[in-house]
Structures are given as structure tokens and as C-alpha cells.
Amino acid sequence: MSDGILDVDLLAFEQGSGAARRAVVDGATRSLETGFVYTSHDVPDDLLDTAYGMLREFFEKSPEEKQTAIAPGANGQTGYTGLLVETAASSDKPDWKEMLNWATPIPTGHPLKRNYPTAYPDQVLPDALVPGISDVLYRFHDTVADLQRRFLRVIA
Structure with missing residues (x-):
């Protein structure tokens, strides 16, 4: 179980390099162990x-x-x-x-x-x-x- 809910950057995943994308995937995976994740978004x-x-x-x-x-x-x-x-x-x-x-x-x-x-x-x-x-x-x-x-x- 991770220590908490992480804040991951969806936009970095969509626009970033391989390393940035892997970091977002890792953060989302660890955070979802809690059942929740925060993410940046572009909802106006x-x-x-x-x-x-x-x-x-x-x-x-x-x-x-x-x-x-x-x-x-x-x-x-x-x-x-x-x-x-x-x-x-x-x-x-x-x-x-x-x-x-x-x-x-x-x-x-x-x-x-x-x-x-x-x-x-x-x-x-x-x-x-x-x-x-x-x-x-x-x-x-x-x-x-x-x-x-x-x-x-x-x-x-």
C-alpha cells in the first residue's frame, strides 16, 4: 500500500517523453492502491x-x-x-x-x-x-x- 494519494500529471503523460510518461504511470499505479488519485486536467x-x-x-x-x-x-x-x-x-x-x-x-x-x-x-x-x-x-x-x-x- 502506498503512503497516500499522489498528484499525477495527465498532461505530462499525454505530451511528455518516455521518462515523463513512465513517472506518471508509476505515480498513478502507486496512488491507485488507495483507490484514489489526483490529476492535473484541462477541464475549463x-x-x-x-x-x-x-x-x-x-x-x-x-x-x-x-x-x-x-x-x-x-x-x-x-x-x-x-x-x-x-x-x-x-x-x-x-x-x-x-x-x-x-x-x-x-x-x-x-x-x-x-x-x-x-x-x-x-x-x-x-x-x-x-x-x-x-x-x-x-x-x-x-x-x-x-x-x-x-x-x-x-x-x-
């Missing part, structure tokens, strides 16, 4: 600030307003999940957390949507409460998913 600060600002605006709404973003039958795969709704697998007590889940929409007719409709429901986001949030969160999701794919190259 304005996208992060806007996404987190809109999420803060949503979560500051009243419980009644947030309830309008619940996706019935989606089992938490999209939309709002309120306080004391979910229970961790290792507990019998509901969690004191609330969430807003989303993903890139899957087009109608896509095989995943046809074969697993409850696993891939239509996305529910609170544009009525926070205008423009869907566009920002979809862009944020796609940007972070791309960052994850890029980082998986380090692990591979």
Missing part, C-alpha cells in the same frame, strides 16, 4: 464554475421545488433523489444525502434504450428551476467522461 475553469454554480443554485431550492425534478420509475438513474431515500448496502438506515443524477441522453431507438428502458431512462434535469442547467451539465458530463477515458490510458 469556467465550465467547472458554471456547473457547480448551477448545481448550488438547484440544491438551495426548497424541498418542494427540488421534488419537481424527480424521475418516477428511474430508480435514481436520472433526476433528483431527496434526503432519506437511498440506503447504503451496508446499512439499514437511509442516507442523509440528496443527489441530482444525469448522463448524456441516449437517442430514441438506441439498442440500450430499447433493451433496457429502465436502466436508460429519458434524462430529467431542472431547467424550469435553473434555466440552462441541462446544456451546462451535459457539456460537463461529456468533458469529464473524456477526461476519464484519457486517464484510463495511463492506467492501461
